[in-house]
Amino acid sequence: MTATTVKTSPIEGQKPGTSGLRKKTKVFMEPHFLENFVQSIIDAIGGATGKTLILGGDGRYFNDRAAQVILRMCAANGAKKVIVGTNALLSTPAASNLIRKRDADGGFIMSASHNPGGEFEDFGLKFNGANGGPAPESVTDKIYNRSREITEYRIIETQDADLSKPGAAKMGDMEIEIVNPVTDYADLMETLFDFGAIRDLFAAGFSIRFDAMHAITGPYAREILERRLGAKPGSVVNGQPLPDFGRGHPDPNPVWAKDLMDVMMGPDAPDFGAASDGDGDRNMIVGRSIYVTPSDSLAVLAANAHHAPGYAAGLSGVARSMPTSRAADLVADKAGIGSYETPTGWKFFGNLLDAGRVTLCGEESAGTGSDHVREKDGLWAVLLWLNILAARRQSVAEIMAAHWAEYGRNYYSRHDYEAVPKDRANDLVTRMRGLLNELPGKEFAGLTVGAADDFAYTDPVDGSVSERQGLRIAFTDGSRIVMRLSGTGTEGATLRVYLERYQPANGELNLPVEDALAPVIQAAEEIAKIREYTGKDAPDVTT
Ligand code: VG1
Numbered sequence: 001m002t003a004t005t006v007k008t009s010p011i012e013g014q015k016p017g018t019s020g021l022r023k024k025t026k027v028f029m030e031p032h033f034l035e036n037f038v039q040s041i042i043d044a045i046g047g048a049t050g051k052t053l054i055l056g057g058d059g060r061y062f063n064d065r066a067a068q069v070i071l072r073m074c075a076a077n078g079a080k081k082v083i084v085g086t087n088a089l090l091s092t093p094a095a096s097n098l099i100r101k102r103d104a105d106g107g108f109i110m111s112a113s114h115n116p117g118g119e120f121e122d123f124g125l126k127f128n129g130a131n132g133g134p135a136p137e138s139v140t141d142k143i144y145n146r147s148r149e150i151t152e153y154r155i156i157e158t159q160d161a162d163l164s165k166p167g168a169a170k171m172g173d174m175e176i177e178i179v180n181p182v183t184d185y186a187d188l189m190e191t192l193f194d195f196g197a198i199r200d201l202f203a204a205g206f207s208i209r210f211d212a213m214h215a216i217t218g219p220y221a222r223e224i225l226e227r228r229l230g231a232k233p234g235s236v237v238n239g240q241p242l243p244d245f246g247r248g249h250p251d252p253n254p255v256w257a258k259d260l261m262d263v264m265m266g267p268d269a270p271d272f273g274a275a276s277d278g279d280g281d282r283n284m285i286v287g288r289s290i291y292v293t294p295s296d297s298l299a300v301l302a303a304n305a306h307h308a309p310g311y312a313a314g315l316s317g318v319a320r321s322m323p324t325s326r327a328a329d330l331v332a333d334k335a336g337i338g339s340y341e342t343p344t345g346w347k348f349f350g351n352l353l354d355a356g357r358v359t360l361c362g363e364e365s366a367g368t369g370s371d372h373v374r375e376k377d378g379l380w381a382v383l384l385w386l387n388i389l390a391a392r393r394q395s396v397a398e399i400m401a402a403h404w405a406e407y408g409r410n411y412y413s414r415h416d417y418e419a420v421p422k423d424r425a426n427d428l429v430t431r432m433r434g435l436l437n438e439l440p441g442k443e444f445a446g447l448t449v450g451a452a453d454d455f456a457y458t459d460p461v462d463g464s465v466s467e468r469q470g471l472r473i474a475f476t477d478g479s480r481i482v483m484r485l486s487g488t489g490t491e492g493a494t495l496r497v498y499l500e501r502y503q504p505a506n507g508e509l510n511l512p513v514e515d516a517l518a519p520v521i522q523a524a525e526e527i528a529k530i531r532e533y534t535g536k537d538a539p540d541v542t543t
């Protein structure tokens, strides 16, 4: 079995986005496409010789084939060992955990996360480094540059490795260790949370519905919630990972997880509802008759994490992505701990976590996590909520009411305009950039602009600078509009408009969100002319 060097030439469009490279599955399946990208990664990290790497994915269509290609390329590039989940499955947080636990040099995660899966849908690949976190921009830039000059890749010709059960195998000189994808992750969760208290909660009749959306978290949720914690069998629904996610859209928000929302808002709702996304790194939290926005969830978790044994000593700080509401900042300020505002994407939290500056991180898109791994972690957030509910013995609605009464409420919503022609979306952003300087002092829908800028981030740990990370318009009453283009879509452009309005604790805390935000929404339209530029009367998805 010898390695072959295959001549190739650069393929356009291999620039990783917010979270890895995502393309239509058919594009990933084109000759040399996957191979070029994998070799570019290997070259960008200084080769694979002697390295131990982790491999797994969310089980979407092409996951199994891509895994065999990556294994053959790792072998040809001299890797010492690849540790892979059975059937090449691993949730994103489980992969991050394995990289750290096994002292691996990095890992490949095959996923396009919440993007639909299937032959005619999306596939993706991302690379995480030795700390278990997404490769930082300096590395993704190197990968992209490499993809533009690549002339050959290395691969061995051999039979597929049998990944169907845990064990050991060889491919050329390279060792392959096949591991149960769930066990190490579930064990880690037991070290962080009071499983005894959560078990007692379930034993006392507390009910949960966890919607795995036919994606990767099903086996994890069944093992942890049903087997280890004693939730009623059947609490996990849509728990079998399917290559096309049951033709669904595994994005845990009220729009795509509507079935769960309907149950939770109905007369027979369980006490707690949750959902996770394609690769298991994001979460949706719903109480009986109450949806918890991800921004609020981060704030509540920050205020209550000490109820869980893993966080009993308190938090060193909290970080949130820039578009995420400032609810978590209020908690950090009161607790006297640091708070940080980073660009969108988990890769920006890595340095803060590694340096011990923050313990919890979160994004408005339902990503929440902590320093236990270097990825956001859907099931972790669900377990922290359960631990808090077990300790406080209050309902989700009671916990939210008490939180707002203490800190005030950041009314929040995100409007997504999808598949907008790229040039139209770029025109909108370019026009807005040109307007920023003249906005302060002007009034829209009764709100006065206090400041407007294009968010630039200087990493406080390594000093690296990331520019053009989203347009921010802050009003003098504390309301805010943020606009940016998505970096995970594969069709046209997606414009995300983030809307926030703060209501202090002595104000009206129970308004319908659309009512509370009405002036901010109107101001966004007046300033950015969203209808005119997108050609759409209303957002495609409101969360
Ligand atoms: C989206 C979210 C962002 C998240 C990213 C990856 O990015 O907004 O918060 O980190 O998805 O999450 P964008 O560029 O489309 O806004 V996942 O779960 O898709 O890995």
Ligand code: CO
Pocket: 092, 113, 114, 277, 278, 279, 280, 281, 282
């Ligand atoms: Co995800």
